[in-house]
Amino acid sequence: LGVRVVQLQPGYVRSEASAVVSAVTGGRGLPAARRRPQAERGPGGRPWVVQNVETFGCIGLLVRHGLDWYQQVGTADEPGTRLLTVTGAVHRPGVVELPVGAPLRAALRAAGGATRPLQALLVGGYAGRWLAPEHLDVPLTVDGIRAVGGTLGAGLVVALPDTACGLATTARVVRYLASQSARQCGPCTNGLPAVAGAVEELAAGRPSPGVLDRLSRWCGLVTGRGACSHPDGAVALVRSALETFADDVQQHLAGDCGRSGLDVGVPA
Numbered sequence: 001l002g003v004r005v006v007q008l009q010p011g012y013v014r015s016e017a018s019a020v021v022s023a024v025t026g027g028r029g030l031p032a033a034r035r036r037p038q039a040e041r042g043p044g045g046r047p048w049v050v051q052n053v054e055t056f057g058c059i060g061l062l063v064r065h066g067l068d069w070y071q072q073v074g075t076a077d078e079p080g081t082r083l084l085t086v087t088g089a090v091h092r093p094g095v096v097e098l099p100v101g102a103p104l105r106a107a108l109r110a111a112g113g114a115t116r117p118l119q120a121l122l123v124g125g126y127a128g129r130w131l132a133p134e135h136l137d138v139p140l141t142v143d144g145i146r147a148v149g150g151t152l153g154a155g156l157v158v159a160l161p162d163t164a165c166g167l168a169t170t171a172r173v174v175r176y177l178a179s180q181s182a183r184q185c186g187p188c189t190n191g192l193p194a195v196a197g198a199v200e201e202l203a204a205g206r207p208s209p210g211v212l213d214r215l216s217r218w219c220g221l222v223t224g225r226g227a228c229s230h231p232d233g234a235v236a237l238v239r240s241a242l243e244t245f246a247d248d249v250q251q252h253l254a255g256d257c258g259r260s261g262l263d264v265g266v267p268a
Protein backbone atom coordinates (compact mmCIF):
# COMPACT_ATOMS: atom_id res chain seq x y z
CA LEU A 1 0.00 0.00 0.00
CA GLY A 2 1.60 3.27 -1.09
CA VAL A 3 1.25 6.34 1.09
CA ARG A 4 1.62 9.88 -0.21
CA VAL A 5 1.44 12.84 2.15
CA VAL A 6 -0.15 15.95 0.64
CA GLN A 7 -0.03 19.27 2.47
CA LEU A 8 -3.19 21.30 2.01
CA GLN A 9 -3.37 25.06 1.72
CA PRO A 10 -4.56 26.58 5.00
CA GLY A 11 -8.25 27.43 5.03
CA TYR A 12 -11.35 26.31 6.90
CA VAL A 13 -13.26 24.87 3.93
CA ARG A 14 -10.18 23.13 2.50
CA SER A 15 -10.81 20.17 4.81
CA GLU A 16 -14.28 19.60 3.34
CA ALA A 17 -14.33 16.15 1.69
CA SER A 18 -14.63 17.25 -1.94
CA ALA A 19 -11.98 19.94 -1.34
CA VAL A 20 -9.56 17.32 0.01
CA VAL A 21 -10.15 15.05 -2.99
CA SER A 22 -9.69 18.03 -5.29
CA ALA A 23 -6.37 18.90 -3.63
CA VAL A 24 -4.92 15.38 -3.82
CA THR A 25 -5.92 15.06 -7.48
CA GLY A 26 -4.24 18.30 -8.50
CA GLY A 27 -7.32 20.54 -8.38
CA ARG A 28 -7.83 23.87 -6.62
CA GLY A 29 -8.52 22.26 -3.27
CA LEU A 30 -11.92 23.91 -2.88
CA PRO A 31 -15.37 22.35 -2.33
CA ALA A 32 -17.01 20.94 -5.45
CA ALA A 33 -19.58 23.21 -7.09
CA ARG A 34 -22.28 20.62 -6.51
CA ARG A 35 -23.19 18.75 -3.32
CA ARG A 36 -22.62 15.07 -3.94
CA PRO A 37 -21.01 12.58 -1.56
CA GLN A 38 -17.50 11.76 -2.72
CA ALA A 39 -18.27 8.14 -1.79
CA GLU A 40 -20.73 8.12 -4.71
CA ARG A 41 -18.83 10.03 -7.34
CA GLY A 42 -15.78 12.26 -7.26
CA PRO A 43 -13.04 13.27 -9.70
CA GLY A 44 -12.67 10.80 -12.56
CA GLY A 45 -16.24 9.66 -12.00
CA ARG A 46 -15.03 7.27 -9.31
CA PRO A 47 -16.13 6.91 -5.67
CA TRP A 48 -13.59 8.22 -3.13
CA VAL A 49 -13.14 7.28 0.52
CA VAL A 50 -12.40 10.30 2.69
CA GLN A 51 -11.81 9.74 6.41
CA ASN A 52 -10.12 11.69 9.15
CA VAL A 53 -7.02 10.50 10.97
CA GLU A 54 -9.02 9.47 14.05
CA THR A 55 -11.11 7.07 11.99
CA PHE A 56 -8.05 5.48 10.40
CA GLY A 57 -6.57 5.16 13.91
CA CYS A 58 -9.70 3.31 15.06
CA ILE A 59 -9.54 0.99 12.03
CA GLY A 60 -5.93 0.17 12.90
CA LEU A 61 -6.88 -0.75 16.48
CA LEU A 62 -9.82 -2.79 15.24
CA VAL A 63 -7.60 -4.79 12.91
CA ARG A 64 -4.89 -5.28 15.54
CA HIS A 65 -7.08 -6.22 18.53
CA GLY A 66 -10.29 -7.54 16.98
CA LEU A 67 -13.96 -6.66 17.23
CA ASP A 68 -14.59 -8.05 20.74
CA TRP A 69 -11.81 -5.92 22.19
CA TYR A 70 -13.00 -2.85 20.33
CA GLN A 71 -16.57 -3.25 21.56
CA GLN A 72 -15.57 -3.36 25.23
CA VAL A 73 -16.12 0.40 25.44
CA GLY A 74 -18.66 2.66 23.83
CA THR A 75 -22.28 1.88 23.02
CA ALA A 76 -23.84 -0.93 20.99
CA ASP A 77 -24.47 1.42 18.07
CA GLU A 78 -21.22 3.37 18.39
CA PRO A 79 -18.49 1.24 19.95
CA GLY A 80 -15.03 2.59 20.74
CA THR A 81 -13.76 5.92 21.95
CA ARG A 82 -13.88 9.49 20.70
CA LEU A 83 -11.29 12.24 20.76
CA LEU A 84 -12.47 15.67 21.88
CA THR A 85 -10.64 18.97 22.04
CA VAL A 86 -11.76 20.66 25.25
CA THR A 87 -10.94 24.32 25.74
CA GLY A 88 -12.24 27.51 27.33
CA ALA A 89 -12.86 27.68 31.08
CA VAL A 90 -11.26 24.36 32.05
CA HIS A 91 -8.12 23.71 34.11
CA ARG A 92 -6.31 21.53 31.53
CA PRO A 93 -7.35 22.44 27.98
CA GLY A 94 -6.35 19.85 25.41
CA VAL A 95 -7.36 16.66 23.63
CA VAL A 96 -9.11 14.01 25.72
CA GLU A 97 -10.24 10.49 24.80
CA LEU A 98 -13.54 9.20 26.18
CA PRO A 99 -15.68 6.11 25.64
CA VAL A 100 -18.44 6.92 23.16
CA GLY A 101 -21.60 7.50 25.19
CA ALA A 102 -19.86 9.14 28.16
CA PRO A 103 -21.78 12.23 29.30
CA LEU A 104 -20.73 15.67 28.12
CA ARG A 105 -19.67 16.53 31.68
CA ALA A 106 -17.04 13.74 31.47
CA ALA A 107 -15.24 15.80 28.83
CA LEU A 108 -14.99 18.70 31.27
CA ARG A 109 -13.82 16.38 34.04
CA ALA A 110 -11.13 14.88 31.78
CA ALA A 111 -9.90 18.42 31.11
CA GLY A 112 -9.50 19.12 34.83
CA GLY A 113 -12.98 20.50 35.46
CA ALA A 114 -14.44 23.95 34.94
CA THR A 115 -12.60 26.95 36.32
CA ARG A 116 -15.81 28.98 36.67
CA PRO A 117 -19.56 28.43 36.68
CA LEU A 118 -20.50 27.79 33.04
CA GLN A 119 -23.25 29.52 31.12
CA ALA A 120 -22.99 27.38 27.96
CA LEU A 121 -20.85 24.95 25.97
CA LEU A 122 -20.01 25.22 22.30
CA VAL A 123 -20.09 21.63 21.08
CA GLY A 124 -18.99 20.40 17.66
CA GLY A 125 -16.63 23.11 16.47
CA TYR A 126 -16.90 26.63 15.08
CA ALA A 127 -19.87 25.41 13.06
CA GLY A 128 -21.24 23.58 16.10
CA ARG A 129 -24.05 24.57 18.46
CA TRP A 130 -24.25 26.28 21.83
CA LEU A 131 -25.76 24.04 24.49
CA ALA A 132 -26.93 25.16 27.93
CA PRO A 133 -25.38 23.48 31.02
CA GLU A 134 -28.65 21.61 31.57
CA HIS A 135 -27.41 19.32 28.79
CA LEU A 136 -24.23 18.26 30.64
CA ASP A 137 -25.58 14.73 31.10
CA VAL A 138 -26.33 14.18 27.43
CA PRO A 139 -24.36 11.17 26.06
CA LEU A 140 -21.55 11.91 23.64
CA THR A 141 -23.01 9.92 20.76
CA VAL A 142 -24.16 11.17 17.38
CA ASP A 143 -27.80 10.53 18.31
CA GLY A 144 -27.43 11.77 21.89
CA ILE A 145 -26.09 15.17 20.88
CA ARG A 146 -28.49 15.42 17.96
CA ALA A 147 -31.44 14.84 20.33
CA VAL A 148 -30.69 18.17 22.03
CA GLY A 149 -30.15 19.99 18.74
CA GLY A 150 -26.37 19.69 18.68
CA THR A 151 -23.70 18.02 16.60
CA LEU A 152 -20.42 16.34 17.51
CA GLY A 153 -18.88 17.77 14.34
CA ALA A 154 -15.15 18.24 14.70
CA GLY A 155 -15.20 17.19 18.36
CA LEU A 156 -14.54 20.62 19.85
CA VAL A 157 -16.01 21.47 23.27
CA VAL A 158 -15.64 25.07 24.46
CA ALA A 159 -16.64 25.84 28.06
CA LEU A 160 -18.04 29.37 28.22
CA PRO A 161 -17.64 30.88 31.71
CA ASP A 162 -20.19 33.18 33.30
CA THR A 163 -17.73 36.06 32.88
CA ALA A 164 -17.71 35.95 29.05
CA CYS A 165 -20.29 37.21 26.58
CA GLY A 166 -21.77 34.42 24.46
CA LEU A 167 -22.92 36.82 21.75
CA ALA A 168 -19.52 38.49 21.43
CA THR A 169 -17.89 35.05 21.31
CA THR A 170 -20.31 33.99 18.58
CA ALA A 171 -19.67 37.20 16.65
CA ARG A 172 -15.94 36.45 16.51
CA VAL A 173 -16.51 32.92 15.27
CA VAL A 174 -19.09 33.91 12.66
CA ARG A 175 -16.87 36.69 11.31
CA TYR A 176 -14.08 34.12 10.94
CA LEU A 177 -16.40 31.65 9.20
CA ALA A 178 -17.56 34.41 6.84
CA SER A 179 -13.92 35.15 5.98
CA GLN A 180 -13.37 31.49 5.13
CA SER A 181 -15.99 31.24 2.38
CA ALA A 182 -14.50 29.85 -0.81
CA ARG A 183 -16.43 32.63 -2.60
CA GLN A 184 -17.96 30.34 -5.17
CA CYS A 185 -21.63 30.69 -4.19
CA GLY A 186 -23.47 34.00 -3.84
CA PRO A 187 -25.50 33.21 -0.70
CA CYS A 188 -22.30 32.19 1.10
CA THR A 189 -20.06 34.96 -0.31
CA ASN A 190 -22.53 37.76 0.39
CA GLY A 191 -24.82 36.24 3.00
CA LEU A 192 -22.31 35.19 5.64
CA PRO A 193 -20.65 38.64 5.92
CA ALA A 194 -24.13 40.16 6.29
CA VAL A 195 -25.02 37.66 9.01
CA ALA A 196 -21.68 38.29 10.74
CA GLY A 197 -22.28 42.05 10.64
CA ALA A 198 -25.71 41.71 12.24
CA VAL A 199 -24.35 39.47 15.02
CA GLU A 200 -21.56 42.00 15.62
CA GLU A 201 -24.10 44.83 15.88
CA LEU A 202 -26.02 42.87 18.45
CA ALA A 203 -22.90 41.82 20.37
CA ALA A 204 -21.71 45.42 20.56
CA GLY A 205 -25.05 46.51 22.01
CA ARG A 206 -25.62 48.95 19.16
CA PRO A 207 -28.21 47.17 17.04
CA SER A 208 -29.91 49.04 14.24
CA PRO A 209 -33.72 48.81 14.17
CA GLY A 210 -34.98 45.44 12.95
CA VAL A 211 -31.65 43.66 13.33
CA LEU A 212 -33.21 40.46 14.67
CA ASP A 213 -35.70 40.29 11.80
CA ARG A 214 -32.94 40.82 9.26
CA LEU A 215 -30.77 38.22 10.94
CA SER A 216 -33.59 35.71 10.87
CA ARG A 217 -34.34 36.43 7.21
CA TRP A 218 -30.70 36.26 6.10
CA CYS A 219 -30.15 33.01 8.00
CA GLY A 220 -33.12 31.54 6.13
CA LEU A 221 -31.85 32.79 2.77
CA VAL A 222 -28.37 31.35 3.26
CA THR A 223 -29.33 27.91 4.58
CA GLY A 224 -28.98 25.11 2.04
CA ARG A 225 -27.92 27.50 -0.73
CA GLY A 226 -24.20 26.76 -0.83
CA ALA A 227 -22.43 24.08 -2.81
CA CYS A 228 -21.09 22.81 0.52
CA SER A 229 -22.50 22.98 4.03
CA HIS A 230 -20.18 25.78 5.22
CA PRO A 231 -22.93 28.44 5.35
CA ASP A 232 -25.36 25.99 6.97
CA GLY A 233 -22.96 25.41 9.86
CA ALA A 234 -22.39 29.12 10.41
CA VAL A 235 -26.12 29.83 10.41
CA ALA A 236 -26.84 26.94 12.78
CA LEU A 237 -24.29 28.40 15.21
CA VAL A 238 -26.01 31.79 15.05
CA ARG A 239 -29.44 30.29 15.61
CA SER A 240 -28.23 28.29 18.60
CA ALA A 241 -26.65 31.45 20.06
CA LEU A 242 -29.89 33.41 19.73
CA GLU A 243 -31.71 30.59 21.52
CA THR A 244 -29.15 29.77 24.21
CA PHE A 245 -28.39 33.42 24.99
CA ALA A 246 -31.97 34.63 24.59
CA ASP A 247 -31.82 36.73 27.78
CA ASP A 248 -28.54 38.30 26.66
CA VAL A 249 -30.09 39.13 23.29
CA GLN A 250 -32.76 41.18 25.04
CA GLN A 251 -30.11 42.92 27.14
CA HIS A 252 -27.95 43.66 24.09
CA LEU A 253 -30.89 45.23 22.27
CA ALA A 254 -30.66 47.94 24.92
CA GLY A 255 -26.85 48.12 25.18
CA ASP A 256 -23.58 46.28 25.79
CA CYS A 257 -23.53 43.76 28.67
CA GLY A 258 -20.03 44.80 29.73
CA ARG A 259 -18.48 41.37 29.19
CA SER A 260 -15.98 40.46 26.48
CA GLY A 261 -16.07 37.51 24.12
CA LEU A 262 -14.08 34.40 24.98
CA ASP A 263 -10.95 33.72 22.92
CA VAL A 264 -11.80 30.38 21.32
CA GLY A 265 -8.67 30.24 19.18
CA VAL A 266 -10.14 31.75 16.04
CA PRO A 267 -7.22 32.62 13.72
CA ALA A 268 -6.66 36.37 13.42
Ligand code: SF4
Nearest residue numbers: 182184185188226228
Ligand atom coordinates in the same frame (compact mmCIF):
# COMPACT_ATOMS: atom_id res chain seq x y z
S1 SF4 B 1 -20.98 27.30 0.11
FE1 SF4 B 1 -19.35 28.80 0.51
S2 SF4 B 1 -17.60 27.60 1.16
FE2 SF4 B 1 -19.05 26.17 0.21
S3 SF4 B 1 -18.43 26.05 -1.94
FE3 SF4 B 1 -19.95 27.69 -1.84
S4 SF4 B 1 -18.77 29.59 -1.50
FE4 SF4 B 1 -17.42 27.85 -1.06
